[in-house]
Amino acid sequence: xxILLLAVLLFVTIHFIRLDLVEGTIPLAxxxxxxxxxxxxxxxxxxxxxxxxxxxxxxxxxxxxxxxxPESGFIDRLSSFYALNPHLQNQKIIGGENIVLPLSEMQTExxxxxx
Numbered sequence: 001x002x003i004l005l006l007a008v009l010l011f012v013t014i015h016f017i018r019l020d021l022v023e024g025t026i027p028l029a030x031x032x033x034x035x036x037x038x039x040x041x042x043x044x045x046x047x048x049x050x051x052x053x054x055x056x057x058x059x060x061x062x063x064x065x066x067x068x069x070p071e072s073g074f075i076d077r078l079s080s081f082y083a084l085n086p087h088l089q090n091q092k093i094i095g096g097e098n099i100v101l102p103l104s105e106m107q108t109e110x111x112x113x114x115x
Contacts, residue, residue, distance in 0.1 A: 048103040049084065056095035063093075069103050077102055 050067055060081065069077060080102035082089055088099065 047080065050101045050103060052099055052101055054093050054095055054097050054099060058093050058095070060093070063099075063101060067101050067103070071104055072102075 052063060052067070054063070060078065064074070064077060072080070084100045084102060093099070
């Protein structure tokens with residue numbers, strides 16, 4: 001009986017220590033400095049855009065046809081278009097309005113590890 005009780009006590013103790021290490025309840029101050037030193041420096045690379053003045057009767061499809069981008073698909077380009085022109089989500093394109101058309105993929109990040 002003592003062996004069984006000792007085994008259960010040992011199992012519970014090891015289980016709690018493992019959970020503390022995995023969940024991070026034990027302070028990790030010494031590891032925090034190493035992570036801060038190896039932080040990555042990221043720069044956002046802006047996408048290429050074209051400012052366009054619309055005329056009456058323009059649609060998103062006609063603007064994409066006039067200014068094609070073979071590198072990106074229609075859905076990707078449409079999401080980029082609405083990210084650049086959020087006011088056009090709930091209204092039609094009006095003639096004489098200045099809008100921005102995306103030419104390539106959405107913003108990417110160029111990261112450099114510093115030690």
